[in-house]
Amino acid sequence: MRIRNRYSRIIINALLIISGFLVALPFIWMLLSSLKTDREVLQIPPTIFPENPTFQHFVDLFLNLDFGTYLMNTLIIVFFSMIGLLLNTMAGYGFGKYNFKGKEIVFAVVLITMMIPGQVTMIPTYLVLNQMGLTNTMPGIILPGLIVAFNIFLIRQFMHTIPDGLIEAARLDGAGEFYIFFKLIIPLSKPILAVQVILTFIASWNSFIWPLIVANDDGLYTLSVGLSLLQDQNVTNYGLQMAGAAFMVVPILVVFIIFQKYVIEGFNVGGMKE
Amino acid sequence: MNSFKMKITPFLFILPAVILLTIFTFLPIIISLVISFTDMDLVGLGNLSSVQFVGVENFVRLFQDEVFLQSMGNTFFYVVIGVPLAVSTSFIIALALSNVSNWMSNTFRVIFYMPSITNIVAIAVVWGFLYNEEYGLFNYILSLVNIDAVPWLNDILIAKISLIILAVWKSNGVSMLIFLAAIQSIPKTYYEAAEIDGANWWHKLTKITIPSVSFATFFVIVTTLIGWLQFFEEPFVMTEGGPLNGTNSIALFIYQEGFQYNEFGYGAAASFVLFVIVIIATAIQFKLRKKENL
Numbered sequence: 325m326r327i328r329n330r331y332s333r334i335i336i337n338a339l340l341i342i343s344g345f346l347v348a349l350p351f352i353w354m355l356l357s358s359l360k361t362d363r364e365v366l367q368i369p370p371t372i373f374p375e376n377p378t379f380q381h382f383v384d385l386f387l388n389l390d391f392g393t394y395l396m397n398t399l400i401i402v403f404f405s406m407i408g409l410l411l412n413t414m415a416g417y418g419f420g421k422y423n424f425k426g427k428e429i430v431f432a433v434v435l436i437t438m439m440i441p442g443q444v445t446m447i448p449t450y451l452v453l454n455q456m457g458l459t460n461t462m463p464g465i466i467l468p469g470l471i472v473a474f475n476i477f478l479i480r481q482f483m484h485t486i487p488d489g490l491i492e493a494a495r496l497d498g499a500g501e502f503y504i505f506f507k508l509i510i511p512l513s514k515p516i517l518a519v520q521v522i523l524t525f526i527a528s529w530n531s532f533i534w535p536l537i538v539a540n541d542d543g544l545y546t547l548s549v550g551l552s553l554l555q556d557q558n559v560t561n562y563g564l565q566m567a568g569a570a571f572m573v574v575p576i577l578v579v580f581i582i583f584q585k586y587v588i589e590g591f592n593v594g595g596m597k598e
Numbered sequence: 599m600n601s602f603k604m605k606i607t608p609f610l611f612i613l614p615a616v617i618l619l620t621i622f623t624f625l626p627i628i629i630s631l632v633i634s635f636t637d638m639d640l641v642g643l644g645n646l647s648s649v650q651f652v653g654v655e656n657f658v659r660l661f662q663d664e665v666f667l668q669s670m671g672n673t674f675f676y677v678v679i680g681v682p683l684a685v686s687t688s689f690i691i692a693l694a695l696s697n698v699s700n701w702m703s704n705t706f707r708v709i710f711y712m713p714s715i716t717n718i719v720a721i722a723v724v725w726g727f728l729y730n731e732e733y734g735l736f737n738y739i740l741s742l743v744n745i746d747a748v749p750w751l752n753d754i755l756i757a758k759i760s761l762i763i764l765a766v767w768k769s770n771g772v773s774m775l776i777f778l779a780a781i782q783s784i785p786k787t788y789y790e791a792a793e794i795d796g797a798n799w800w801h802k803l804t805k806i807t808i809p810s811v812s813f814a815t816f817f818v819i820v821t822t823l824i825g826w827l828q829f830f831e832e833p834f835v836m837t838e839g840g841p842l843n844g845t846n847s848i849a850l851f852i853y854q855e856g857f858q859y860n861e862f863g864y865g866a867a868a869s870f871v872l873f874v875i876v877i878i879a880t881a882i883q884f885k886l887r888k889k890e891n892l
Contacts, residue, residue: 332799337702340694344709347767351712353735354724366733411615418611427608430616437623441828441876443849444869447856448626448633454643468622471615501607530717533831537857548719552835555723562727569720580715584708588775 354573358382358566365563381567390542391571394550398529401466401546405528408470409520415471416479417509421491431480438473450537464538465546469531475520482516483509518586526576547572630866638863649863656867666868668843669851672758676847677826680762684822685815688770692777693807707778711771718768722835725764726751729836751837754844761832761845768832769825773818780814781807820883827876848872 357365358381359374385391419431449468450459458464486509494504510517532548539545545553551568558564580587635651636642642649660666691710695703713721728735729750737747750760788806797805808815830849833839839846839854846854849872855865 333697336694336697340691340698340702340706343691344706347713348709349735350721350724350728350767351716353728354720357727368733368738370733370735370738411618414611415615418608422608422611424605424608430612433624434616434619437619437627440623440627441824441849441869441873443828443830443852444630444866444873445623445626446853447862447865447869448629449622450856451629451633451643451862452621452626467618471619471622473619473623476615501610505611526715530715532717532719548717551717551719551723555719555726560733562730562733565723565727569717569723572717572720576715576717577712580712581708584711588707588711 354566354569358570360563362563381564394545394547398547402528404466405524409524412475413479415476417483420480420483434473434476459538460540465535469534486512522583522587633863634867634870636863640860656864665843669846669848673847676829680826681822684766685819688773689777691774692781695778696781710774713768714771718831718835752841757845765832776814776818780811784810816887823879
């Protein structure tokens, strides 16, 4: 819908700018406060810009707290989530491009897991990990979230757009099945994989509940679990809290702003037919 | 390639994912169903033979448990206020974005989407500071216009509303993008034809835009409703269900029973109640949608 009236356009622009500012306000306040000294951050009335900007809180995260370890653990989880994405892609290809006995039943299992609320499986998944002796271990944190049924489903849908003839031609040329997958299918799937890589990175970087449930030692904590611990232990040290939050949020925002074009284009459900 | 190899290949592709999914998601669904009829707890975890079937006792107990009933009431409150608020504001933002220059639209959709990709603990840390009664920015701004300090997270009713504001802020980005894509795919000629017929903006909005995006609206309402029925992270990180269970939700209740009190069977029973509620709510949505289309 296009509104042509000049005054209404000015009003719309003004409203957007105001509401955009309000939405961004928590981020702005987080960044400004993270650079303030302990005393200044609690000052009433608050200063808007830090009087003596300091990076001390960020230094403290690494020197006095274990944020180095938390960062390492988070990066390990991010790395394995990418392997999980590869497994999701393989499964999506398997379901989309092969015919085999029992395919419908196995795919139905995938769809069922997609529809069940996370809270239903939270307790029993913990019991399963406990039986396998994986509680308080890195595999225990990584394995339950590795496969995402919804991603298998999306990738399978995408595979339908790749012509079978292309795969047949590669087979006639004598290419092996895995060679076809890695050299032909993955490059052709770039549009959907680009979105998936970004969303998987964001989801694994942000993962919180599962690491919290499974990890007991702080040697296994991720950034989000460590940040939650920091919040409990430094209740009024808001400068430090804001620095910890900024350290979690800024890398994600940077990644997102660089690649946002791919993510945002993935949201057209209008293309989905009823 | 021989036929044995051709038979085995598909399984090489799907099995790694299917096995992991079976162990960590599908099997747990079945376990959940089974233990919801038992008294499984921490003792039972150490010695499985001591676990006993208790029939529907867990379910009977749930509906006599005041904390659970309160959590259900709170969840209902979140849904009734949160869903209309989230759907309408994301639609209005999308509508505004479709009426400004490309540069404005591209910049602001990124800003509105940012909260959706922000870590929930970081959100809790920042909003906990903003909502702080003494040092928070919100109460300071209110004090400038002579409004008394608001107990954002310490009053049963206000705390629920504070969490709703936070959740709408966090979740609007995705719905906004879905609406925006739908609005932008409406052919311009519809509006041009309407203008020739002398339609004003209200006619265009109600007769062209809203009907044209009805599938996106349906999609957003269903996913938003399911999301709010499972409202969990916000009360978990902001209030832990307090004050006096005033912000507790069904999903948080399940977590507390499972991981704070180690009442695995009881928690699993609650999770099935939630599941049934989600299914019923979704089924009603689809029914209504069908009726509309007839």
